[in-house]
Amino acid sequence: MKAFALALLLAAASALAQADAALDARLKKLEEELRCLVCQNQSLADSSAPLAEDLRREVRALAVAGKDDEQIKQFLVARYGDFVLYDPPVKRITWLLWFGPFALLAVGAGVWWMVARRRRNGNGGNNDDGDNPPPTAGVDKARELLDSPLE
Amino acid sequence: MKSLRLLIPLAIFVVIVGFLWAGLGRDPREVPSPLVGKPAPVFDLAQLKQPDKKLGTADMKGQVWLLNVWASWCVSCRVEHPLLVELAKANVVPVIGLNYKDKNDAGLAWLAQNGDPYRLSVVDADGRVGIDWGVYGVPETFVVDKNGIIRYKQIGPITVEALEQKILPLVRELQKA
16 A cells, blocks of 8 residues: 555656656757847857746746747747747748848749759850950951961 | 949948947937836835825826936936935925835935035835836936837936926926926
8 A cells, every 4th residue: 555655656657757857858949949148149048037937937937837839939028029039930020030041042043043044045154245255256366376276 | 324323332321320329329228118108107105204205106196297217326326416406405396215125214415515405306216117117217207298108218318408408398298297
């Protein structure tokens, strides 16, 4: 009977410890996605600033109260703005941030395509608008020199 | 046509320099508060000088007021403090102090030493209210209007320029409304 009670107690304790470990792991992951406002290049998980400690305490309290990660993030965003998120949400003012690189890539591809097309259209890669003699003249000259018999 | 095309890299360069130049003038520590334009987070806290009495946001309804977050351990609070004392003498707008993560006796001693510009100070010993107000760098000052909406936030010490160009004109305008 005593042994049974002890076993029950141990099982309960280990279940608790497991739940704790799971919560710790979840909070660690969440806090790594949140930015500390005092030392701005550190995550909430890494920072030892007093405010980061307070916010970790707050985040843990919310998690224990049954709030999910999204609700916890909203709690912080409502107070400190999107700045606390390392992964900024897609909205109008972040369009440039999210889509700018792709727009630049598209512009680059467009330029590359235009240059390639012009080369294919047979002016031998000359894109100087004819101000200089076409490089084919140089190639012809070189070929002529190469072909001429050595003296 | 040829010279025009040569200008393209220069134009790109000028645009980049423009952005970088503008970026140089900005303080990365200043994170714009999402609370500006929103109702001030509610608090009801014990007063610093009379701990058995409370003061809450509800008590300030109907008037324009400033909330100044301060602490005795806060170095830059000393920088702005003379300005707050001046402001209190002018009696333009009530300033409520939020004594943030401080010890009561340290806060009281600080006020005795440097002067007390506050209509009242309330105690936020664990910083819980500070979090609700999005405080991350003391001192911070909020302008709250008659309807309890936050209209402006000063991050860091109040300067003469901020006071004359932003805070006081805003307070006067809000008091007329």
